[in-house]
Amino acid sequence: MTLKGEWFNVIFAKPLRGKEFTLVDAKEKPEVPKECEPIAKQGDRESRKLWRHVTCALFRNKINIATDAKVWIEQRQRDEAQRRRKTGKEFQPKLFEKDGENWIYKYSLEGRKEP
Template identity: 45%
Template sequence: DSEVFINDKKTDNSEVFWNPTPDIKQWRLIRHTVKFEEQGDFESEKLWQRVTRAINAKDQTEATQEKYVLEEAQRQAARDRKTKSEEWICKLFELDSLTGEWHYKFADTRPWDPLNDMIQFEKDGVIQTKVKHRTPMVSVPKMKHKPTRQQKKVAKGYSSPEPDIQDSSGSEAQSVKPNTRRKKGIELGDIQNSIESIKQTQEEIKRNIMALRNHLVSSTPATDYFLQQKDYFIIFLLILLQVIINFMFK
């Protein structure tokens, strides 16, 4: 309940590290102890009462002797259990097989909820928390299993259920799928090749039209802006060929 200071050796300055003000003392948890007559034989206060009495009386010899008596009794009990092949089962602690350390079984490590948690207390060595209301248990509806056709026939008394037709058809469908996929792949490849050839033909037609136009422009006098009859006929044939190709591969 006194102040704690920190001293800096370099600067020799002292600062307050802990100061239990009246406000802090007001929020201190109230200590509750079990009555001596209600404690079990292995409770610390009851088990070590003679050692505590000797320490308070400043009798170091008596305290050491009483401590030796308690520890020797524990060693003898351990030897007896080993002889009888009995295993000591701890009530409140359990051994971690990985770290080899003992841990408290009923440790409540969840965060404190000020809206629901009221007080935390210990009863029979178990840490418990008194809450305003319990968290409701959410029940999950069970999935109802719908019996299949085969199970219905077995339930009616058929000695040998008929084979499931869907399974056989499904397996056949699975065996057919790879062939159909190969056929589709081949057809798609043929279509792509045809499209590429059509594109090349269209490019050639465009080049021919441009070449014909350039030839007509270069061969026709500057004063004559009209094409001859054969030129119109060639252009008509090229356009007709383009329309037919587009219609066939549309």
């Protein structure tokens, strides 16, 4: 099957042998507002707080500032990973757990309670 379209618009599907059809029309779906804690209440590593300087710079079309902020975040992550390797400390994700070769969200709908 091949898919084409845009995630926020219409996505079409075409089976290997068959006619193309509309798989989903996102424009027909109601928009669900995002829910997230205010940045002031977020932990230091939560995405919106962590990447806020990059986002702000991009909104202001300050590409160099956004790039510098992104490079700083990524370099800090590399440095932390290197320190963990040197000390033999394994990274412990807060919201995911290892299941063989896969990572599973700890609070999935498999009967587990939300944090």
